[in-house]
Amino acid sequence: MSWGAIARMGYVCLHSQDLTAAGDHAKSILGLTETLRTGNGIFLSSAARLHHELVYLDAPSNAVGHFGLVAADLNGLDSIRLRVREAGLRVVAETPLLPGVADGFSFEGPEGFVYEIYVDMLSQSYVPLPHRPERYGHINLHPKNPTAYAEFLVKILDFKISDVIGDGFGYFLRCNSEHHGIALITGRGTLHHHAWQVQSLVQLGELGDRLWEAGSRLLMGPVRHGESGRNIAAYYVEPTGAVVELYADMRHIYDDNAPVNHMSSATIDWATQWSKYDATEFRSHGVLPTTEIITSR
Known part of the structure; x- marks a missing residue:
């Protein structure tokens, strides 16, 4: 159930100065499954079997990269694009920052936090760990x-x-x-x-x-x-x-x-x-x- 342009929370992207430790901890303690590993990133998901719900990117220091929010549909995506422009917020990218989604854009919100608004994330086929979150x-x-x-x-x-x-x-x-x-x-x-x-x-x-x-x-x-x-x-x-x-x-x-x-x-x-x-x-x-x-x- 949603009433507006955003349907649900999407994912968290964190920068990590120790990519291996962050990924291993997310798997062994939180119970996420690794869905993709790139040259500088680890993508993980829960029993939801999505392309990603948590992403760690290799970086010089630990930080919040950005937050992903799922638009209700393409109309919702377009309406937020318009509001962001009218509010004078800085657009970071007009296309998705990460693989796995069909369309999206990102912008800087208050206090430096970046949001990616997107639609249509890929699903993944795997057997989740027994202690995984939902x-x-x-x-x-x-x-x-x-x-x-x-x-x-x-x-x-x-x-x-x-x-x-x-x-x-x-x-x-x-x-x-x-x-x-x-x-x-x-x-x-x-x-x-x-x-x-x-x-x-x-x-x-x-x-x-x-x-x-x-x-x-x-x-x-x-x-x-x-x-x-x-x-x-x-x-x-x-x-x-x-x-x-x-x-x-x-x-x-x-x-x-x-x-x-x-x-x-x-x-x-x-x-x-x-x-x-x-x-x-x-x-x-x-x-x-x-x-x-x-x-x-």
Whole structure:
């Protein structure tokens, strides 16, 4: 279910200074399957069997390359092209940055984050790993100005606001019925985490076991989030410095005209209902957007 130009979240492209470590970690811990390896990139997907949902490109430093969003159709793609031009946003490329999609373009949004809007990604035939997630779900950004960022997502990309935390401290926005595809929490201008849907709490426990066996630990969780999705989630840090979330039982909003939910920033109930957590440590992780666009070769 979607109501506007964007149908769903597409993929995350990260720059990695250790491509092998990033790819191996995504396969062994997150459970993604490698679908393509190029001269400077690794493409991975979940049980969704897409050409890519997560991409790592070889780079001098860890950074966010860009985010992919799936247009509802060609009309949706064209409407966003027009809005981007009318808003005076910088177009990065008029054709797809990565292989595997039929048509698309990319542009620079607020605070340096680049978005590729595209249609018709190729599917892939493979047997997913037993501990794979079901699909890529959402991202959590920590922009310096979340209010301006939320306005961009609404006006340019047709997202709707599900929740507001405090007086502009945070926003959760959706492009379809899932409670949020992009979350915004006031910060230093980073991608905090990319998130992947699993079927149950059991898989979050198995994630903890895999991390322990690899000599690492969960960063936070499992927790039950409050009104910010009601999902059960667990988090860990990947080699790029970005945080990864696995989650289950996300709330869906089927009323296109549902009122915006307002939550207090004075408590952490919106973030966790099961336990306390060190917000300073949790929020210290993340990666900045790249200053140089890299394409696959």
